Amino acid sequence: MGQPVERESGEAAQSELPPGQRIQRGWPVTHYGPVPKFRPERWEFRVFGATADGEKQCWNHDEFTALPHTTVVADLHCVTKFSMLGAEWGGVPARTILDIAPPAPAVTHVMVWAEYGFSSNLRLADFAAERTIFATHKDGELLTAEHGFPLRLVVPHLYAWKGPKWVRGVEYMTADRRGFWEERGYHNLGDPWREQRYSYQEVPGDGPDL
Numbered sequence: 001m002g003q004p005v006e007r008e009s010g011e012a013a014q015s016e017l018p019p020g021q022r023i024q025r026g027w028p029v030t031h032y033g034p035v036p037k038f039r040p041e042r043w044e045f046r047v048f049g050a051t052a053d054g055e056k057q058c059w060n061h062d063e064f065t066a067l068p069h070t071t072v073v074a075d076l077h078c079v080t081k082f083s084m085l086g087a088e089w090g091g092v093p094a095r096t097i098l099d100i101a102p103p104a105p106a107v108t109h110v111m112v113w114a115e116y117g118f119s120s121n122l123r124l125a126d127f128a129a130e131r132t133i134f135a136t137h138k139d140g141e142l143l144t145a146e147h148g149f150p151l152r153l154v155v156p157h158l159y160a161w162k163g164p165k166w167v168r169g170v171e172y173m174t175a176d177r178r179g180f181w182e183e184r185g186y187h188n189l190g191d192p193w194r195e196q197r198y199s200y201q202e203v204p205g206d207g208p209d210l
């Protein structure tokens with residue numbers, strides 16, 4: 001797809017395979033636990049923790065759906081070694097959330113929370129990256145339940161476990177804390193171009209003590 005593009009992080013061109021990955025035909029479903037049922041009247045997206053004004057902010061489903069949308073073309077790299085290339089994700093950029101619900105200056109990391117307490121931690125810079133998106137659509141179609149409807153995070157430059165399906169909110173944090181898979185043996189940072197798959201590969205500074 002298109003010409004190779006230089007990226008700040010040294011990330012290779014979009015739709016190139018990171019080391020150790022192979023292309024998967026179709027779109028497999030990969031997650032831990034059951035697929036949650038979507039109840040629109042109970043759904044809300046919450047931003048909490050170290051916000052700039054100390055208040056939490058909530059959007060119901062109609063309000064969240066009304067936020068400005070954009071599209072991002074990005075690959076999905078599962079740590080179990082399959083990749084899906086060139087999907088077009090539609091949704092709300094993470095940067096928009098940072099703009100409308102700004103973090104306090106001391107915030108360094110975020111925890112992205114999903115149904116059933118699933119979570120993943122990200123450095124603020126990874127969350128704020130230009131292509132990080134809360135996706136409602138893939139290739140012009142609403143997400144299906146098993147792929148995260150009504151909302152999933154896509155962090156194009158990290159392994160896919162860093163993008164929770166069935167997202168319900170973001171916690172702003174002033175120190176790093178491990179999320180669900182990061183506590184269970186996956187790398188705290190998860191850069192597929194550096195093959196940061198497992199926590200035993202971490203070097204001091206990559207994450208909080210296990």
Ligand SMILES: Nc1nc2c(c(=O)[nH]1)N[C@H]1C(S)=C(S)[C@@H](COP(=O)(O)O)O[C@H]1N2
Pocket residue numbers: 027028029030031032033077078079114115118146147148160161162163164165166
């Ligand atoms: N809530 C939740 N989100 C999750 C996971 C999970 O276990 N729970 N697994 C992650 C992993 S490991 C991958 S590879 C992708 C898979 O997304 P897909 O099923 O749409 O291909 O979802 C990610 N998001």
Ligand SMILES: [Mo]
Pocket residue numbers: 030077078079080160161
């Ligand atoms: Mo995965």
